[in-house]
Amino acid sequence: MTDLLEKMTDTLDELAGEDTLDGMCVHGALTAWAISGGTKLPADFAAHVFGDDLADVPKDELTQLEAQWQEMLDLIHAALYDDTDLELPFDITLDWEDSEQQAWAVGFMEIVFAHENAFAEADEDEFAELLLPIQVASGLFMEEDIFADVYKDDDLLISFLNQVPEVLVDMYLLFNSPEK
Template sequence: MTGLFATVQPESPMSDTLPPQPLLDDDALDRLDDFLASERVGEDALDLISSHGYLVALAVAPRELDPAVWIGELFQGEPAFADDAERDEIFGLLEALKANAIAALDQGLLPELPFELTLGGLAPEETPIGDWCAGFMEAVFLDEPAWFDDDEESAAALLLPFMALSGLFDDEPDMAEMVDPTRLEGLVQQLPELVLDLYLNYRVPPEKPKPSPRKKARGGRGKR
């Protein structure tokens, strides 16, 4: 089963592609972080890193979910918003992150993830990488039939890196056989491209040409 990992290879070196695209600017991420870390949000709600993974998965997902469903799952209850304006602001930031992920992936651009792409010798679940992948998988759990029913084997192969890095499946008997710990660092470095692979698999119709990560222009900077 470790052969599944061998099939996950980037289409081109990251150095040959445009820089990963931020899905929100720093001020917006800080605002979300402050709110999600505040006492007005329940302790079971996703934090910023997990929410980022969750929303990127929703951008990739085979079908749209009612916002009431995914927002309710993200917060695990209604936050104590100061007023309607704050509610609209926070919900707007969440929607914007998801929409920006779709826009970037639809152009073949790689998403910027909110952490360094290295485990640094730690187990994935001890890092933000594990939190992000756990958030990603939480979105998959919301609508598993949509992800798996058409081609379960292909879906499992594409999602296996996210499952392995999330730490949510460490107690599964088969996971230890499927996961080669020496390959985890390589999977982390490929995460943005693995997200694009999933998007192309689920969201791009067969008749539509599939974009590859855009190249830098020769002799100068790539287009913004």
């Protein structure tokens, strides 16, 4: 997947406008979509990635990216289905601000926010608990009281960050287990 991610990231960088997500954000978004059970890209995925810049993307480049995104989504599904920790495309770090780790987590959270209905099928409390490490990694909630103490305690912070690969499999099973 590394070569595919690099190729997709390079293409995004070439086409990027002010509103375009980077490759790590896109990988995070695709991971969230795979976890929700989505096997095909959401209809609005290109608009989500490019925002207002979508109108400036040449059709052939967009078609190529959509094929790469679908291939990446398939690979993520396969890894999660195998019940192994998904190999993340970043190193977990305490120096999380403006890192690839944060970009990935922000992309993940953006899909959760944009497609709430896709995540509504699961037990809300269990999903919220599993989502916590990704919320921490995103930094989107650091101003909220419940999260403020986490960012002040390096041991607690790294504990949450290290849970990300494990919770991805647990989330996938929550949404995709046969007992559903």
